[in-house]
Structures are given as C-alpha cells and as structure tokens.
Amino acid sequence: MSEISREEVAHLAKLSRLALSEQELEQFAEQIDKIVDSVSAVGKVDATGVEPMSHPHSVVAPMREDVIVPTLTAQQALDQAPAAEEGRFVVPQILAGGDE
Secondary structure (H helix, E strand, C coil): CCCCCHHHHHHHHHHCCCCCCHHHHHHHHHHHHHHHHHHHHHCCCCCCCCCCCCCCCCCCCCCCCCCCCCCCCHHHHHCCCCCEECCEECCCCCCCCCCC
C-alpha cells in the first residue's frame, strides 16, 4: 500500500490554495492512496511479448508534411494586446511573490 498521509494531502492543498476540512483531508488521503495503488498494480502486469501501443485499436493516423509557413512577428502579436512592455504581454499578477 502506498500510504499517502493526511499531511501530504494538506501540503498539496496548501500549494493548490485549497481550503480543506479535516474530514476532506482524511477522505482525499484515502482516495489518493487507492488511486496510487491501482496505478501501481498496472505496472505489475506481465507484458512480455505485448507490443507497446498508443491506442487500443490499430489506427493509421496520416501525418501532414512538416512545412515551414510564415508566422506573426513579435510586433504583430503584440499590436492588439491590451498592454505590452519590453516586447512581452503584460498580465495581472495572480500569485503572491516569495517562497511559498
């Protein structure tokens, strides 16, 4: 069992800026623990001789040619921006500074 602790969930909640009750912390620790155990069980399956695949069905996905096409210049990209400074978009700060 992976044993995800309530303290680890509380730490993740703090980093995510989520206010969780004690009951929620216990509940999520239990749920995350079950998820980690389920995912790790997949790694224990004997896959000898099984060809790796990205899709459960044989799918042919045609790829287009990699052709270089003109793109916007920095000035063209910024000319409709509400605010720009030193060749960059200016956006409102959403995270507090410091080491949190």
